[in-house]
Amino acid sequence: MLPLALILRAKGLKVSGSDRARDQGRTPQKFEFLQQRGITLFPQDGSGVADPELIVVTSTAVESTIPDVEAARRIGAKLILRAELLAQLFNAAPMAIGVAGTSGKSTTTGMIGWILHRAGLDPTVMNGAVMSNFVTPDALFASAIVGKGEIFVSEVDESDGSIARYMPHIAVINNISLDHKSLDELRTLFRDFAVKARTIVLNLDNDETVALAANVPADRLLTYSLTKSRANFLGDNLVPARDGISLDVRERGGEPAHVKLAVPGRHNVANALAAIAAARAAGVSLDVAARAIEGFAGVRRRLETVGTANDITIIDDFAHNPDKIAATLATLHDFPGRLLVMFQPHGFGPLRLMKDAFVDCFSENLHTDDILIMPDPVYFGGTVEKTVTSTDIVAGVEARGRAAFAFPDRATCGTKLLALAKPGDRIVVMGARDDTLTQFANELLAAIGGPKE
Secondary structure (H helix, E strand, O other), X not given: OHHHHHHHHHOOOOOEEOOHHHHOOOOHHHHHHHHHOOOEEOOOOOOOOOOOOOEEEEOOOOOOOOHHHHHHHHHOOEEEEHHHHHHHHHHHOOEEEEEEOOOOHHHHHHHHHHHHHHOOOOOEEEXXXXXXXXXXXXXXXXXEEOOOXXXXXXXXXOOOOHHHHOXXXXXXXXXXXXXXXXXXXXXXXXXXXXXXXXXXXXXXXXXXXHHHHOOOOHHHEEEEEOOOOOOOEEEEEEEEEOOEEEEEEEEOOOOOEEEEEOOOOHHHHHHHHHHHHHHXXXXXXXXXXXXXXXXOOOEOOOOEEEEEEOOEEEEEEOOOOHHHHHHHHHHHOOOOOOEEEEEEOOOHHHHHHOHHHHHHHHHXXXXXXXXXXXXXXXXXXXXXXXXXXXXXXXXXXXXXXXXXXXXXXXXXXXXXXXXXXXXXXXXXXXXXXXXXXXXXXXXXXXXXXXXXX
């Protein structure tokens, strides 16, 4: 909701809102940032919804029983979903680039935005994460930028089905795997999204997007790969480093461009290839795109190093589904050091849907000396079925020969992490939908760096 509010405010609209996180005292800096930009904030008690001329925008995470929604219905104010409003802005743009897929959307969106910005095209970018390149002392939560150019770049969400609302000129689909919905539902949603575009950017290293590529018009298709030479954009000669990864990008029929990314991991090479392909479709040359993406500084909470104290490094990461978790662990395992992974699931529903996949993921991607620690899923209210808990995942991982612990709350997980940590270790704080995870990571760093008893 924050980037959408910023875009609307920058367009001159009067914007106000509420958030249960603010009422609960969480992440106060974020709400101060909104207020500094002229956005009025109310308690989530209905007091902010008093004018029937208001348009009340809600995310799908907000229950219909909250007082603001009830007040809107009572006074006759218009109610619409966040995705509906965003789709209206997106679809009205002269050139709309939609970034979809199970994993990598926020990073790829940020990469495209940065390339277009450096190319002088002054895009508007709507992202689900803070883009480090656009952070300034006056804009600490830069998850949106509002440009004067014709291009609107947006992350597009499939989890609530809202992807069906978007009409992209350029559609990017990084990958498709189980997350939120069944694979059959996801295949339909992504295919319908893709065929509306005049250019479709697809990954040839993911089985599901390969199948999709075979069922869309070939003359509208741009592909990328780390392994398949038939792709329009091939990334090869990869050399990992702790602070990034270098590669050669080859556009079919052309000379390679050498690129040194400032973000690590093979998954980020794939994201970069997707971004370069989208930028090429928008008219940016390969050379300009390659030089621009070298300056991409990442997005917050994507393998973000919080700091190191007493030779123990704290890493903050958004990974929350099996594909993202596997990519994070593979990247970290390129270099030595035991991993102490605290994974906070992003809800009881996803835990129930992906229980077996989570067990497989951790069992296969943790090394023998790594340790998994899990609190129960994040929960800030609402109705939910709690039939599968973190204890079930830990039991499955332990049965497969990996060390794992489950605790009911995050504080106890932190105590265990501090007790286990020793020089050379890397503590990975992993999870989504909870901005306080970054605060937790910083608290761990402070505790490790403090005086030892």
